Amino acid sequence: MKDGALAIAMISDFFYPSVGGVENHIYMLSANLIRRGHKVIVITHSHPPDRVGVRWLLPSLKVYYIPFPTIASSATLPNYFTFLPYFRTIIVREHINLIHAHASLSSLGQEGILHSHFFGVRTVFTDHSLFGFEDAASILTNKLLAAALKNVDAVICVSHTGRENTVLRGQLFEPSEDDPSVSVMRQSVYTIPNALVAEQFTPSPQPRPSETINIVVISRLAYRKGIDLLVATAPRICAAFPNVKFIVGGDGPKLNDLLQVRERHLLQDRIELLGPIRHRDVRDVLIRGSIFLNTSLTESFGIAILEAACTGLYVVATRVGGVPEILPEDMISFANPDEDDVFRAISEAIHIVSQGKHDPLKAHERVKSFYDWMEVAERTEVVYNTVIRSDPIDFGTRVRRSMDLGPSAGVIYTTILIVDCLFFLLLEWWMPREDMDFVQAHWKTEVFSELAQETSRARRGQLRRFT
């Protein structure tokens, strides 16, 4: 490995084979860090029966699937200790310098942050989602997050709004040294957006016929995605603009509402329901339309909006969460989460598109220049280097910060911290490092490409023999 290259472990409950925004983020970031010369491994929970043990993904990304059962939506139960034996072995075997935990609901990531100081390993955490402060679930998970983030070296958020949210949820501020009554923000909270692979979202090469305008909606059909707004405005738009059609992709609990409204207003030929869509088919659906509608009620980044804008669609979106930050004002029409305002914004978008004021190819080029995974990897690398250069947090500070959590949570978390230390000492005695099997062989890109070429040559030879 070259100088300054790091060995990084990405830790999250959410990784392939399950599919989603966090999973894709981890994979793309890892792949680009590998291209920049770092060594990256991923630690996640197993997906029995077939995703267990250690796997390799191209390009040379090693994935450890830890045998933990999941409780709900692919998340494991937070128990703080059982991960340590696996974690210790992996970190020591792989000579890891830095761990990068993802997603605030991933208890695997939070445990990784708790254990890593035993190995001198530095910690970075990326938060992908927004949470409120009022319901019981939020209050509980926010406390767990605050506890985990007390001792993290750096935090990355995917949007400015997300950063404000994470700072409040994770209590990323400390009393100032000059004046203890004033809180100051930690200096190690970064905003680095997501990105997309622009080549996967190219606009349709031939221009669409302009007489009908298709409005595309691709979303999980759930309350949080604002499907009620879609259900309310779709018939009004169909009545006001006879040349407009809706194409709706996705599945979910609100599908029935959509089916009902379609039936009640006799719009079977105007509202097309495609059902669930695989991510690789998204572009094929997107290029059928010229306007993309997103009525979500909360959104931390809105990658679906970016994908649509990149495919050359004009976007209508509700002004929620981080959505106002991701595109310049001339590529998107904003609406308040209000039926009349959504109607107004869609009408405005229909006028813009029907007058030919929106050029899909130009839009694609612009989005391509805005977001790039390589740039994201570079910006993340800056965070890693800053963290590696900074002084580690000593044990006294850790205990003091944990005690700051609150009269009961502070004591609980400090106890966990101390018991974790004892457990670590037990493991050191029981499974000494000298007996461990260190990773010697690394992925060699030259050998792999040689083998790949050989295989393809052999296969071509076989084919020739058959024909």
Add this chain to the structure above:
Amino acid sequence: MSSPSWKKVLWERQPYPDSFIPPESFLSALRRNPNFTPYTYWPLASLCCAITQHLGAVFTFLVVFVRLKERSLDARVVLWISVTLFMLGYLAWEVLNYANPVHGPSTRSKVFKSSLLVFLALMGLAPVLRTLTAATSSDSIWALSACLFLLNTLLADYSCMKPGSHTQERLTSVLSMNAAMSSSVVLASRLPDDLSVFSLILFAVQLFALFPILRHRFWGISTALQAFVTISISTLSLILTMSLSVSVCMVVIGIYVAVNFIAPGVLVWAQKYKNEIRGPWDVAVPRLNWT
């Protein structure tokens, strides 16, 4: 040379590091306690009257039970009190209905029929109920009935009904009534004769099934009426407990004062700790024209 000012956008690389925190705009969209109207003391105290009334009913019932068990109160007196209470309550109900009618399924003949049915059924069941828990020790019965009354008090529906509105009865208030009735049944099974059992259960029906309905109707009428009902019930229960034991009476006074005067004060005081955080990350509430 001045650098361009920081903008809250992600699509443009800005000449600031990623950890830059804009001093003015950071958390500028944060709002604390946006729709907050603080409680004031006296309205809260008057809302607590409903709880005091309920507690008064429970204590009155317990005293009547003890008296019946000790045979220092004639069961026939309780029976006549129950019947009178029912008449008075029904009269009040009719008057209230006349003043502002609530359309319900009850007509007078139906009320008469069902009350007669309950009366006769209880009379017929009294011997069965008297021996219901003969095989169970009294200690278990006291513990069980204490738990059930606690459950009844916790789950009872103390909400105030606006005059003219017709609210669906909630599950918890049904559970609460059932807890109170079960408790009265197990207590009644400790009584010595059938007539006491019958009169106690009839009394329980008045206090725990019918009185809450009337209390609901009383609500929007006037605060003075509310205060009058509360004071009369609590005084009655205090006088009755006083005749049994002074120390118990002191405890009951303490409970009334705590519920009706101290608890609202604590809530008013605790409001200064209220810190509701709102911001752009909250799930928006969609505004739709049809509702």
